[in-house]
Amino acid sequence: MRNIKLTIEYDGRRYLGWQRLGDSDKTIQGKIESTLKQMTGETIEIIGSGRTDAGTHARGQVANFKTTSDLTREQMLSFLNRYLPNDMVITKVEEMPERFHARYNVKGKQYSYYVWNSEVPTALERHTSFHVKQALDLEKMQLACQKLTGQHDFIGFSSLKKTKKSTVRTIEAINVNQYGNLLEFQFVGDGFLYNMVRIMMGTIIEIGLGKLPVEVIDEIFAKKVRQQAGETVPAHALFLDEVYY
Amino acid sequence: MRNIKLTIEYDGRRYLGWQRLGDSDKTIQGKIESTLKQMTGETIEIIGSGRTDAGTHARGQVANFKTTSDLTREQMLSFLNRYLPNDMVITKVEEMPERFHARYNVKGKQYSYYVWNSEVPTALERHTSFHVKQALDLEKMQLACQKLTGQHDFIGFSSLKKTKKSTVRTIEAINVNQYGNLLEFQFVGDGFLYNMVRIMMGTIIEIGLGKLPVEVIDEIFAKKVRQQAGETVPAHALFLDEVYY
Structure with a gap:
């Protein structure tokens, strides 16, 4: 075979x-x-x-x-x-080689999430970005990204029910790029739990809007409950960029 | 009013x-x-x-x-x-002001055209780029862009029939950018004739493929006939970026 x-x-x-x-x-x-x-x-x-x-x-x-x-x-x-x-x-x-397995052998992944930050919507990027009308505080968002980076138990940033499997993951980097009104968030990590990128992103956005303090991230890591995290933002602005083996 | x-x-x-x-x-x-x-x-x-x-x-x-x-x-x-x-x-x-007229007062425009240059097509850029499978010679294309830049009679690069109006236009710049397999051609000029960007682009591509020599551009300017120019490439890869007043 x-x-x-x-x-x-x-x-x-x-x-x-x-x-x-x-x-x-x-x-x-x-x-x-x-x-x-x-x-x-x-x-x-x-x-x-x-x-x-x-x-x-x-x-x-x-x-x-x-x-x-x-x-x-x-x-x-x-x-x-x-x-x-x-x-x-x-x-x-x-x-x-015969033993290669696309799921078991994953070493890491990169995802990107796109936020269209403008009072006015976008026609050309409407299928690939999430529209946030209110002004976002980029510095606060960068700070949130720093706090999320590293090795943590991400159970509070996932839609998982209790599980026996480890929910500890390492995020190597979250890169933020700005192209006019379009913000690109690149998440590089050794693994991502169910809905993890979309919940982290929802949390980062609520921090950028001033609805949540940056410290909420430490709390979610400490309490390990989803409750305090931001909304799960829409799927259509999320891209699986690359899988590392 | x-x-x-x-x-x-x-x-x-x-x-x-x-x-x-x-x-x-x-x-x-x-x-x-x-x-x-x-x-x-x-x-x-x-x-x-x-x-x-x-x-x-x-x-x-x-x-x-x-x-x-x-x-x-x-x-x-x-x-x-x-x-x-x-x-x-x-x-x-x-x-x-009352006298502003969106057509008569135009001082210049910028258009962009996108070429997806890879043997393999693109799913994500399929609605906004033109797929060229064969390898393109970027240096030759750059040379073609240089030759097109400046003030010329562009009648041979348009779908216009004979006209009494001037068909002399000035192209200030053609910028070529590469993002992986995606090539971006930005055309900045004081005006563009009917189908002019798409015919210039078709000609640049045929030069990149080796189907036409770079010198064809001088000939088209000299003979002022459309005949020798490249095909009119598809409209879906063309963007009107900006209008200058």
Whole structure:
């Protein structure tokens, strides 16, 4: 059996998220698996690096699958990009050692979140940014990002119920970039809990609006409850940029 | 009568272009005019800085109109952005002297054109870039841009039939920026003929592909015929960035 790694770019707008639901072609996983079946004749299950939510985009999602197909990597790339819908693109096909597993072997990920900060909305970025009308205090937000960086128990920044698995993660960096009214927050870490980026981002925004003090972050880390954190901001402004192995 | 200047951002995908066609709401002008009628009760004709083609986007199109309405600029901005579809945003409302005319007073414009240069297509930029699969020679393209810069008769780079009006224009600069696989060409000039950016861009691309020699530009300027220039590249990768007064 060959072990094939796919790197995948997608516009998540039309989809219910990564994870297959029944036979639906409305998920990224489902759509790729049905196209792989067309290509190989085999029923193939792909393993993603992790799920993305309904509406979330990816610049570099990663998945792997096993196959006996003897197509070349170039043939696979061209077949897939021909038959997948045009809001989904395979950017790379790689041959991997048998033991490579797209989820277990993840060393880290980068996500980006986009905030459109202006009284006036945006037409061109409306599908890929979250509109915040009120002025944001960038310095306070930077401070919040510093506090979030490092190794912490992020349970209070997730939608998880109690779990036996460790919820300690390390955020290496949160980079903030400004392009006119568009703010880009890049989160680099060794792993992210369910909804973690969107809840951290919601908290950072409420700090920027002055609705929450920066110190709330220390409290959430200490008390380990979601309650005090900000809202879960919308999925359509979130991008999975890259998965590190 | 008050003279109001609007700055307009739009995602051109759903529209037949700027210019009103009958009563259709499928044009940018038509849609803004019908919303202005809702706002003021008056039948208003807006004067755009110039047309944009079907599918072309704008970051900063400009138009003006006369009205007797006594709404404040803030009220106009908020009414328009509430009732316009969300692929159209008024970013600024300004009060102008009576003689201001959005077309006659134009001093210059900036357009951007986006080329996705990779064997593999793009999912996320598919609505705003033109996909060129074959490798482009960036140095040759830069050279082509240099040759196009300056004051020339651009009739050979337009879809115009013979005309008595001057077709001499000055291109101040063509800036080329690269963001990964995405190439951005910014054209700054005192005026652009019909289809001029798209034909220049088509020519620059064919030069980058080695299909046309760089010298073709001198020939087109000398012979003043469209024939030798490149194809008119698609409208969906073109943005009107700014209008200068």
